Amino acid sequence: MSIDPGFPVAEAAPAKVNLYLHVTGRRDDGYHLLDSLVAFAETGDLVEAGPAGPGVLDLDLAGPFGPALAADGGDNLVLRAARGLRAALGEPALGARLRLTKVLPVAAGIGGGSSDAAAALRALCRLWRRELDSVQLSALALGLGADVPVCLGAVPAHMAGIGDRVEPVAGAGLAGLGLVLVNPGAHLPTPAVFRALGGRFGAADRLDPLPDAPAGIIEALAGRRNDLEAPAIGQCPIVADVLALLRGTDGVVLARMSGSGATCFGLCPDRAAALRAAAEIRRMRPAWWAAGGGMYKGREAP
Numbered sequence: 001m002s003i004d005p006g007f008p009v010a011e012a013a014p015a016k017v018n019l020y021l022h023v024t025g026r027r028d029d030g031y032h033l034l035d036s037l038v039a040f041a042e043t044g045d046l047v048e049a050g051p052a053g054p055g056v057l058d059l060d061l062a063g064p065f066g067p068a069l070a071a072d073g074g075d076n077l078v079l080r081a082a083r084g085l086r087a088a089l090g091e092p093a094l095g096a097r098l099r100l101t102k103v104l105p106v107a108a109g110i111g112g113g114s115s116d117a118a119a120a121l122r123a124l125c126r127l128w129r130r131e132l133d134s135v136q137l138s139a140l141a142l143g144l145g146a147d148v149p150v151c152l153g154a155v156p157a158h159m160a161g162i163g164d165r166v167e168p169v170a171g172a173g174l175a176g177l178g179l180v181l182v183n184p185g186a187h188l189p190t191p192a193v194f195r196a197l198g199g200r201f202g203a204a205d206r207l208d209p210l211p212d213a214p215a216g217i218i219e220a221l222a223g224r225r226n227d228l229e230a231p232a233i234g235q236c237p238i239v240a241d242v243l244a245l246l247r248g249t250d251g252v253v254l255a256r257m258s259g260s261g262a263t264c265f266g267l268c269p270d271r272a273a274a275l276r277a278a279a280e281i282r283r284m285r286p287a288w289w290a291a292g293g294g295m296y297k298g299r300e301a302p
């Protein structure tokens with residue numbers, strides 16, 4: 001990728017996919033306890049950062065879903081992350097120009113905003129040549145959203161607690177699989193889906209260790225669940241159509257909703273099969289968003 005001289009630092013913000021998501025309880029503050037295996041897709045947003053005058057924080061929005069975020073203004077998670085980092089560093093005079101290229105649909109269960117926030121934290125630490133210790137960084141990330149801690153590392157991980165307990169997993173068997181992501185254009189706000197679950201909690205069923213072979217991983221995932229799938233379908237029945245279409249598409253060996261929806265994913269034996277499946281789904285449903293690719297392999301080079 002060529003570097004824009006105005007934005008010398010670039011960080012990928014890959015889509016987060018909950019390969020399974022068990023909701024096991026609720027804390028007194030209303031946040032839910034989760035047991036999830038999270039992976040990251042090659043498909044994602046891009047956060048770029050460059051120098052600006054003292055204290056200035058500006059954000060340009062680009063990409064197909066940039067306009068969908070224009071109304072959020074200063075509430076954009078990228079700017080909230082930047083302000084949070086500056087405050088945690090105790091250096092309000094730090095400034096940056098930021099650009100977010102928004103490829104992922106918004107409020108879609110694939111942690112687009114969370115991954116953007118995590119990418120902004122990584123980009124600004126590099127631009128400003130500053131570091132936070134890991135305890136401070138984790139606290140800042142969690143304050144921005146329950147999904148932000150897992151997005152900081154952007155590697156396959158077990159997620160527990162409310163999202164604050166993140167343990168990377170050796171994901172060699174996952175690395176070669178393909179992912180197709182499909183969103184029917186419906187926004188599903190996360191709180192509404194947790195509310196619709198109505199306290200019907202499931203048991204944790206952590207997949208540990210991960211089988212070595214891709215076939216073993218797929219079989220083990222097939223025996224697990226997304227506990228938010230039924231409540232999401234109750235709020236937004238088209239999610240069931242997305243799952244049915246994925247299940248009927250050549251090359252898709254497992255289909256499930258990610259996060260609180262409405263995006264669903266199909267796992268494919270490899271990247272090429274996922275690209276073919278996405279093209280087929282775009283042909284069948286031109287109004288839907290569908291993206292195929294491999295697993296995310298690593299952050300942008302400095």
Ligand SMILES: C[C@@](CO)(OP(=O)(O)O)[C@H](O)COP(=O)(O)OP(=O)(O)OC[C@H]1O[C@@H](n2ccc(N)nc2=O)[C@H](O)[C@@H]1O
Pocket residue numbers: 018021030031032033034036108109110111112114144145146147148161162163190191194258259260261
């Ligand atoms: C459900 C998950 C699963 O990975 O994914 P998404 O659907 O967002 O992608 C996440 O836990 C979402 O994380 P995130 O979207 O960052 O959540 P936050 O902004 O912190 O919280 C939004 C709202 O979701 C609910 N919430 C979120 C996380 C959690 N563990 N329990 C909850 O009950 C709360 O109602 C909270 O007010």
Ligand SMILES: Nc1ncnc2c1ncn2[C@@H]1O[C@H](COP(=O)(O)OP(=O)(O)O)[C@@H](O)[C@H]1O
Pocket residue numbers: 069072075076077078100105106107108109110111112113114116117147190259260261
């Ligand atoms: N950079 C951003 N990208 C996406 N959503 C954002 C961003 N900044 C703020 N938001 C707000 O955060 C909410 C959750 O967005 P998102 O992270 O895409 O959802 P989800 O966690 O369900 O995948 C949306 O209501 C959106 O308006």
